[in-house]
Amino acid sequence: SLCTTTLGPPNLARKRNVNVYNYEYDLQRLYFEYDMPPYATHEIKNVTKSRRAQGHGALAGKALEPLLPGFDTFAFSVRVASNISSSDGSSSMASVCGGSLALMDAGVPMSNAAAGISMGLVTKKVTNQLKTSIADYRLLTDVLGLEDQFGDMDFKIAGTIKGITAVQMDIKLPGVPLDILIQAVDIARKARLHILETMNQAIEKSRPELKNHAPKIALRKLEPRDFALLLGPGGQTKRLIEIQSRCDLEVNFDNSIVEITAPDNDGLFFFKKKKKNFYYTLCQYAHNNIYLYSFGKGKSLITDAISLGIRVGDV
Numbered sequence: 001s002l003c004t005t006t007l008g009p010p011n012l013a014r015k016r017n018v019n020v021y022n023y024e025y026d027l028q029r030l031y032f033e034y035d036m037p038p039y040a041t042h043e044i045k046n047v048t049k050s051r052r053a054q055g056h057g058a059l060a061g062k063a064l065e066p067l068l069p070g071f072d073t074f075a076f077s078v079r080v081a082s083n084i085s086s087s088d089g090s091s092s093m094a095s096v097c098g099g100s101l102a103l104m105d106a107g108v109p110m111s112n113a114a115a116g117i118s119m120g121l122v123t124k125k126v127t128n129q130l131k132t133s134i135a136d137y138r139l140l141t142d143v144l145g146l147e148d149q150f151g152d153m154d155f156k157i158a159g160t161i162k163g164i165t166a167v168q169m170d171i172k173l174p175g176v177p178l179d180i181l182i183q184a185v186d187i188a189r190k191a192r193l194h195i196l197e198t199m200n201q202a203i204e205k206s207r208p209e210l211k212n213h214a215p216k217i218a219l220r221k222l223e224p225r226d227f228a229l230l231l232g233p234g235g236q237t238k239r240l241i242e243i244q245s246r247c248d249l250e251v252n253f254d255n256s257i258v259e260i261t262a263p264d265n266d267g268l269f270f271f272k273k274k275k276k277n278f279y280y281t282l283c284q285y286a287h288n289n290i291y292l293y294s295f296g297k298g299k300s301l302i303t304d305a306i307s308l309g310i311r312v313g314d315v
Helices: 051-067 091-106 145-150 178-200 224-231 233-245 265-287
Strands: 002-008 014-016 025-027 030-035 077-083 115-128 131-141 153-159 164-171 216-221 248-252 257-262 292-295 298-306 309-314
Touching (some): 002 091, 030 091, 051 091, 051 153, 091 153, 091 178, 115 178, 153 178
Parallel strands (some): 030 077
Antiparallel strands (some): 002 077
């Protein structure tokens, strides 16, 4: 599993909730994309998204999402893409392991590393008076493709050193006795701890800082009356600042917050400097009827206040 992590501004985490009235937006903490091309199993066919890929991506995402920090401490949208290069076993559990390593390497402050293992079951069945029972069985750890095809169970268990975060079970039997499931969970725990120990040799915890090419994000709360000055007539002031600072500004009117996304620290510093010398000073002076404001290194005189803004002239 070749896993990559992409970080973006918080507004990209918005997703419509189809289960509520008016399909309101929710913030999705993690987008997990699973992709298994045909060549991973030595096949030649059309490359399309299947329900299997959607389900595997959802399972891996549910296993990793509880380990991520909230938006209040880590204001990034997070996307993990898992590309399966070759497969003869549980590629979804490999995606959990690879996704965990990719997130920690990117500098996402995860609470714990996560790993997954798939447990299989092979049974010997006996039929007495039209009732089928299990006479003998064997549990398989980290099932292969043939074991999954001819076995009776595929029990995927993902979690951390502290516990389980996601499970999924496919069975071909009418049911599995509880004692067999307990044994499978216990064996999976030992296997999961062994995998985590191996993963810790590569990276034990999240890196203290993000990568240099990761976007820089800042959130600023503004007064509702100041949004008009930030946007300008037809949004011209906002576009001008975005061009000059190479930043992306996303205005959230509901929470009175401006999301600032910059490609590097220089762009973010330029925007903060621009905002300090022009925008905030302009708002403060205009509301207090003071006629001097700073723009860069110069000063001008506010001659008149109109509905679209203010008129300025030389001092």
